[in-house]
Amino acid sequence: MSLKFIAACGSGLGSSLIVSMNTSKVLKELGIEGLVEHCDISSLAFNIADFYILGKDVAESAAVDKLDVTKIIILDSILSLSELKEKISQKCL
Numbered sequence: 001m002s003l004k005f006i007a008a009c010g011s012g013l014g015s016s017l018i019v020s021m022n023t024s025k026v027l028k029e030l031g032i033e034g035l036v037e038h039c040d041i042s043s044l045a046f047n048i049a050d051f052y053i054l055g056k057d058v059a060e061s062a063a064v065d066k067l068d069v070t071k072i073i074i075l076d077s078i079l080s081l082s083e084l085k086e087k088i089s090q091k092c093l
Contacts, residue, residue, distance in 0.1 A: 003034040003050040003092065008041045009058055009078075016040070019053055019078050026085045032092055051091060053084075 005023050009015035016038035027034045037049075041058050051071050055078045073087045 001033070003032065004048070005034055005036045005051045005053060006044065006049040007036065007038040007053040008044045009038075009055060011040050013040075015055060015058075015078055019055070019075070019084070022079075022081055022084055023053060023088070026081065026088055029085065030089060030093065032088070051088075 005020075005027075007016040007019035007023060009019070020036045020038040023034075023036045027036070034050075039045075041054075044052070049071070051073055053073045053075065055075050059072070059074045070091070073084075073091060075083055075087070077083055
């Protein structure tokens with residue numbers, strides 16, 4: 001089974017691209033089959049992914065109340081591979 005992840009940031013360019021690339025790397029390390037996309041927070045489509053990955057700063061301003069809390073991964077540091085790996089492991093394994 002392949003899981004779908006969406007990384008979102010304010011503009012949908014830099015931060016979400018970095019998080020999506022890091023997510024692909026972490027999924028490979030964990031042996032999880034998954035598709036990773038990225039977008040800006042205003043284009044975030046609800047209920048089309050298994051998991052949504054957001055930086056803490058964006059999550060506070062996003063309409064995350066429309067998402068199932070079990071599907072949201074909020075990162076304190078979008079650059080921390082160890083945090084990303086830990087949080088994906090908690091949700092997916």
